[in-house]
Amino acid sequence: MPPPLLAVERLQTHFPTSRGVLRAVDGVSFTLERGEVLGLVGESGCGKSVTSLSIMRLVPPPGRIAAGRVLFEGEDLFAKDDEAMRRVRGARIAMVFQEPMTSLNPVFSIGDQIAGAVLAHAGGGRRAAWEHGVAMLDQVQMPSPRQRARDFPHQLSGGLRQRAMIALALASGPAVLIADEPTTALDVTIQAQILDLLRRLQAERGMAVLLITHDLGVVAELCHRVAVIYAGRIVEIAPVRSLFARPLHPYTRGLLQCLPHPSRFGQPLTTIEGVPPDLRQVTAGCRFAPRCVHVIASCRTTEPALEEREPGHFVACPVLR
Amino acid sequence: MLAYVVRRLGQSVLVLLGVSVIVFGLLHLTGDPTRLLLPLEAREEDVRQLRALLGLDDPLWLQYVRFLGHALRGDFGLSFKHQLPALTLIFQTLPATLELTAAGLTVALVVAVPAGVLAALRRNSALDALCSVGVLLGQAMPVYWLGLLLILVFAVQLGWFPAAGRDGLASLVLPAVALGAFSMARIARMTRSGMLEVLAQDYVRTAHAAGLRAFVVTYKYALKNAAIPLVTVVGLEFGILLGGAVITETIFAWPGVGRLAVDAIFSRDYPLVQAIVAVLATVFVLINLAMDLLYTYLDPRIVFVRSRG
Ligand SMILES: Nc1ncnc2c1ncn2[C@@H]1O[C@H](COP(=O)(O)OP(=O)(O)OP(=O)(O)O)[C@@H](O)[C@H]1O
Ligand code: SF4
Ligand SMILES: [Mg+2]
Numbered sequence: 238m239p240p241p242l243l244a245v246e247r248l249q250t251h252f253p254t255s256r257g258v259l260r261a262v263d264g265v266s267f268t269l270e271r272g273e274v275l276g277l278v279g280e281s282g283c284g285k286s287v288t289s290l291s292i293m294r295l296v297p298p299p300g301r302i303a304a305g306r307v308l309f310e311g312e313d314l315f316a317k318d319d320e321a322m323r324r325v326r327g328a329r330i331a332m333v334f335q336e337p338m339t340s341l342n343p344v345f346s347i348g349d350q351i352a353g354a355v356l357a358h359a360g361g362g363r364r365a366a367w368e369h370g371v372a373m374l375d376q377v378q379m380p381s382p383r384q385r386a387r388d389f390p391h392q393l394s395g396g397l398r399q400r401a402m403i404a405l406a407l408a409s410g411p412a413v414l415i416a417d418e419p420t421t422a423l424d425v426t427i428q429a430q431i432l433d434l435l436r437r438l439q440a441e442r443g444m445a446v447l448l449i450t451h452d453l454g455v456v457a458e459l460c461h462r463v464a465v466i467y468a469g470r471i472v473e474i475a476p477v478r479s480l481f482a483r484p485l486h487p488y489t490r491g492l493l494q495c496l497p498h499p500s501r502f503g504q505p506l507t508t509i510e511g512v513p514p515d516l517r518q519v520t521a522g523c524r525f526a527p528r529c530v531h532v533i534a535s536c537r538t539t540e541p542a543l544e545e546r547e548p549g550h551f552v553a554c555p556v557l558r
Numbered sequence: 559m560l561a562y563v564v565r566r567l568g569q570s571v572l573v574l575l576g577v578s579v580i581v582f583g584l585l586h587l588t589g590d591p592t593r594l595l596l597p598l599e600a601r602e603e604d605v606r607q608l609r610a611l612l613g614l615d616d617p618l619w620l621q622y623v624r625f626l627g628h629a630l631r632g633d634f635g636l637s638f639k640h641q642l643p644a645l646t647l648i649f650q651t652l653p654a655t656l657e658l659t660a661a662g663l664t665v666a667l668v669v670a671v672p673a674g675v676l677a678a679l680r681r682n683s684a685l686d687a688l689c690s691v692g693v694l695l696g697q698a699m700p701v702y703w704l705g706l707l708l709i710l711v712f713a714v715q716l717g718w719f720p721a722a723g724r725d726g727l728a729s730l731v732l733p734a735v736a737l738g739a740f741s742m743a744r745i746a747r748m749t750r751s752g753m754l755e756v757l758a759q760d761y762v763r764t765a766h767a768a769g770l771r772a773f774v775v776t777y778k779y780a781l782k783n784a785a786i787p788l789v790t791v792v793g794l795e796f797g798i799l800l801g802g803a804v805i806t807e808t809i810f811a812w813p814g815v816g817r818l819a820v821d822a823i824f825s826r827d828y829p830l831v832q833a834i835v836a837v838l839a840t841v842f843v844l845i846n847l848a849m850d851l852l853y854t855y856l857d858p859r860i861v862f863v864r865s866r867g
Contacts, residue, residue: 293787297758319772334767339760344782344857353779354768389858399815405768 240311241268242445243292243330243413247306250284250291257517261300263469266543269413274439274446276460276477278453278492280513284469285449289415292447293332294322309413328358330425331411333453335418336400341390347374347401348386351408373404377434398428400434407438412428413437417449453492455483462549465489468513468524471543474552485552487529523554531556562854570847577839582625586741623659634833639825644833648815653839654724654813658806659799661730662737663792670742671781671788674749678757688748698744702800705736705809722811733810737802741795748791752784759783786857793849797842 262284263278265275271277277285290296292307294314307314314325334340342350352363359366367386374382377400390398399419404412406414416435420428427468436459439446448460456463465476465486473486484490509526514520522537523529529536533556543551592608609615613624628634634644687760712732713721714761720729756762757780765775804816811817822830 293767295763297763318721323769323771325769326767332764332767334764336760340764341778342761342765342783343859344786345779346858350765353765353770357768357770357774368642391859402764405764410767 241310242271242273242310243269243447244306245288245292246293246306246308246489248288248307249303250287250296250300252300254517259516260469261293261516263516264305265466265469266305267464267471267474269445269447271412271445272443273462274460276449276456276463277447277449277452277466278463279466280451282513282516283466284516285295285466287416288466289332289417289447289449290534292415293330294344295326304415306351324358327354327406327411328409329411330413330415331406331409333399333402333406333414333416333419335421337395337402337422338390340402341398341405343390346387346389347393347405351386351401351405354405354408370404370408374401376407376438377401377404379404379528382422394427395423396430399423399427399431403431403434403438406443407442410442411444413447415444415447415449418451419448420455421450421452435459448458464494469516470524470553472525473550473552474543475547475552479547479550481545483550485557486525486554487531487557488525491528513526525554559854563851566847569842574840575845577836577843578626578629579622580815581836581839582622584828584832584835587771592689629836631861632666634836635829637822637830638829639827639830640820644830645837646834647818647830648837651813651818654812655800655803655807655816656841657730658733658737658803658812658814659796661734662799662802662806663732663741663796664738666738666742666795667746667792669865670745671749674746675753675781677746677750678753681754686750689750693743693747696739696746698737701736701740701805704739705733705806708732709737709809722857724813733806733812736809737799737806739800742800745788745791745795748788749784753780756780756783782856786853787847789853789856796845796849800838800842 244266245268246266248265249260252253252259252261256364260393265284277288279285287300289298291302292314294302302315305315306510309325314322317325334549341347345353348367348370351373352366355366355369356363359369362514371382371386374386379385379397379400385393385397385401390401393401399422401515403419419435420431423431435446435448438444446459448455450456462474462476462478463480465480465488466472467488473480473484473489475485480489481493484493488509495508509528514524514527522539523532523541526532526536531554536556541553541555543552543553544555545551592605592612592614596608598606613621616624616664632645637643637644637647640647673692677686680686709721709732714717718728719732722733723729753776756867757776759780762775762780765779766772770779803812803814804819806812807814808820815838819831819834821827821835
């Protein structure tokens with residue numbers, strides 16, 4: 238079997254704070270195959286964004302990657318020098334962020350920004366880069382791309398801005414796209430359009446996508462596999478069908494029950510009781526224990542490891558069978 | 559864009575009208591100008607004659623309109639002391655002052671902007687600390703004291719630069735440094751804080767994520783954003799430097815408008831003082847106008863926001 242396109246191995250990313258080290262990501266491992274769409278889901282603050290920024294080596298200081306490896310095409314990204322890493326960013330692994338308003342530079346036209354990203358990796362002149370940018374805007378279905386290229390971010394609607402952001406990310410033809418909640422900031426109808434666009438581009442280009450979201454509906458529609466992350470750890474990872482058919486982790490079940498469903502029409506939506514733990518406290522055992530309805534004594538002492546229950550379906554809970 | 563330029567031009571004209579009122583008032587502020595113009599022992603008869611001659615018996619608004627009409631034609635009257643048109647005297651000295659001010663500002667910018675950027679990039683490093691000390695010194699040192707210090711060290715002891723006068727590039731160095739030091743400190747501080755803010759923005763992360771070179775991200779993507787508030791400051795600094803030139807020119811015997819002004823004030827040469835104030839104010843307003851237009855170029859959002867009200 239060829240090695241996976243991207244492999245994250247026992248990643249730990251820490252933020253020193255005045256009240257102890259905050260373990261935002263605490264031993265996360267997963268793989269991403271060529272052409273695969275992997276969903277990464279979890280509540281706010283569980284470490285989804287920090288995981289993706291760690292892959293890109295863009296963790297904001299004083300945060301730092303404390304342990305682990307990220308192998309891309311078999312090469313350890315953390316072992317690369319700055320210039321080699323720069324040549325990976327945008328060209329091989331690209332990223333789309335949640336906030337299209339603040340993620341684009343307000344004082345450069347979107348055409349300029351895309352051209353700048355093109356020039357960072359390809360030779361050729363500004364003119365060719367600009368033309369390539371216009372073509373990218375066309376690919377993301379920006380209306381009248383040639384005129385729009387001269388627009389500044391504030392002149393575009395949220396949806397068009399996110400299209401520009403996607404054009405910028407894909408300008409150098411990356412093999413992996415990390416999309417960190419690409420539709421959260423948008424209206425529902427626009428969300429659907431952007432997701433359609435992502436699906437189409439992914440299929441056309443055969444890109445691998447790491448799709449970060451807390452919307453399980455989005456996962457069901459777009460992803461091949463899904464990883465559920467809780468308090469800096471992956472608790473369940475499985476093919477989408479398998480996960481939706483038989484969620485094995487109590488947390489995943491809780492998440493699924495939070496979804497509106499026709500069979501529960503008329504009943505109030507459930508939520509998971511309690512709040513995620515303070516990531517500055519190092520606790521023994523399962524991190525979900527304080528909120529778990531199935532908790533038993535051993536949960537609080539032994540840290541559950543991921544084990545494979547069905548082909549490709551891993552879960553970190555020895556209690557639920 | 560055009561509408562904005564026209565509106566800003568209109569505002570500038572209004573400001574200049576305000577200035578003209580102040581300049582006009584200058585002469586009346588100190589009481590009856592004829593008392594100042596004539597010797598103390600002048601007879602009442604002479605005073606009355608001069609008042610009629612100067613039109614001082616007319617209503618104030620008429621006097622103002624007359625003054626404005628003359629001023630618009632560049633006629634501020636003859637300097638009492640030099641017996642030359644005031645404007646002629648100013649145009650003889652203005653180039654020297656503009657040269658000194660521009661040089662001071664250039665020195666300030668050339669040192670302060672890179673220093674501020676580096677301090678922000680290496681926050682809390684030794685370099686950052688060094689910059690902070692420099693900023694403190696620059697802001698604490700009065701210009702005359704720094705000027706004298708520079709003369710003492712670099713002109714008298716080392717003999718690298720002339721101590722006074724305006725004679726070639728070498729003579730410009732010390733006064734420009736003395737004049738620019740204060741602005742340098744302020745601009746460095748502003749650049750540092752501006753860059754710190756901008757470097758934390760999402761779009762800087764986007765640029766890194768797209769694989770742009772760190773140098774390009776800092777000096778193109780980030781600095782252009784940080785430069786926006788800086789431009790306003792630089793416009794104001796220019797005005798402050800114009801004012802500061804008065805002291806600097808006196809210390810370094812620089813033949814500029816500042817020295818002319820000090821001289822004119824001490825010899826109560828009112829037409830000359832009026833003309834100097836009017837001309838400097840005009841220069842100041844024009845510079846600010848230019849800065850505002852530059853601002854709209856740097857920040858595409860500005861026209862949009864303002865024209866929407
Ligand atoms: N710059 C930072 N400094 C300190 N702590 C941080 C920083 N960035 C993230 N964290 C912490 O790391 C943890 C994980 O944050 P992260 O942004 O990865 O969450 P997330 O899963 O992306 O949440 P969301 O759905 O809200 O985007 C959080 O507890 C957060 O407080
Ligand atoms: S290990 Fe125990 S506490 Fe953790 S999810 Fe399973 S049952 Fe709940
Ligand atoms: Mg996030």
